[in-house]
Amino acid sequence: MTTSSFDEKRCEAISENIKLIREKISASAIKSGRNYEDIKLMAVTKTVPVEYINYSIDNCGIDLIGENKVQEFLSKKDELHLDGVEKHLIGHLQTNKVKKIVPLVDMIQSVDSLHLAEEISKQAVNNNLNMQILLEVNIGNEESKTGFQKSKFFEVMSQISELPMVTVNGIMTIPPICDDEKELRKYFTTMSQYFYDIKEKNYKNFNMEILSMGMSGDYELAIECGANLVRIGSLIYGARIYK
Numbered sequence: 476m477t478t479s480s481f482d483e484k485r486c487e488a489i490s491e492n493i494k495l496i497r498e499k500i501s502a503s504a505i506k507s508g509r510n511y512e513d514i515k516l517m518a519v520t521k522t523v524p525v526e527y528i529n530y531s532i533d534n535c536g537i538d539l540i541g542e543n544k545v546q547e548f549l550s551k552k553d554e555l556h557l558d559g560v561e562k563h564l565i566g567h568l569q570t571n572k573v574k575k576i577v578p579l580v581d582m583i584q585s586v587d588s589l590h591l592a593e594e595i596s597k598q599a600v601n602n603n604l605n606m607q608i609l610l611e612v613n614i615g616n617e618e619s620k621t622g623f624q625k626s627k628f629f630e631v632m633s634q635i636s637e638l639p640m641v642t643v644n645g646i647m648t649i650p651p652i653c654d655d656e657k658e659l660r661k662y663f664t665t666m667s668q669y670f671y672d673i674k675e676k677n678y679k680n681f682n683m684e685i686l687s688m689g690m691s692g693d694y695e696l697a698i699e700c701g702a703n704l705v706r707i708g709s710l711i712y713g714a715r716i717y718k
């Protein structure tokens with residue numbers, strides 16, 4: 476590493492953090508009748524400098540990363556050690572950026588409108604690739620948040636299932652910020668219910684495998700409620716510094 480700001484201490488912390496998170500994932504998985512292997516750990520890399528992302532990939536077995544912004548991912552990707560690493564977009568995606576991102580990521584987790592799904596389909600067809608997506612649910616029906624409102628969500632499903640070169644692999648959510656574990660559990664459990672309801676309907680081009688929920692503050696609870704992909708940023712890399 477040549478970067479002068481590279482901090483060995485921060486690397487040690489990243490290793491420790493990931494080790495601890497894995498132990499906790501394992502414990503939560505067992506509580507919900509599953510195993511560590513059933514849960515995917517995503518490292519959320521927004522605002523994290525490339526050298527620390529690479530450290531976690533090279534030394535800590537991170538094989539799934541999530542970025543929020545198309546522009547940020549584009550500026551980092553050439554320096555990232557992405558061999559064998561799955562890349563997901565997890566942030567709100569504007570339709571005018573779909574063309575850029577579709578050829579570069581393995582999954583778009585933040586599909587929050589029929590219009591966006593249609594544009595992804597169009598670009599997937601243009602690139603002759605199948606795009607995997609998750610449908611983002613605004614589980615708290617919050618005005619300020621992206622994601623399908625619960626009512627809308629079930630309306631568009633059959634239309635999305637008709638889109639060429641798109642596979643719906645599951646659903647994701649960011650629940651409302653709340654300190655009340657009971658309330659949070661309710662959101663996660665509702666998501667879990669949706670996941671199984673949709674799965675049972677056997678929509679065309681749906682392959683319901685992923686229930687993406689749980690972040691630094693609530694991933695253990697999310698796993699207990701059925702999550703099988705958790706998206707963790709600050710607990711791995713430290714508090715984010717926005718420039």
Ligand SMILES: *Cc1c(COP(=O)(O)O)cnc(C)c1O
Pocket residue numbers: 519521543565566649690691692706707708709710
């Ligand atoms: C930032 C972000 C995360 C990770 O948040 P932490 O609290 O730092 O773990 C997960 N999911 C999405 C969609 C995010 O934007």
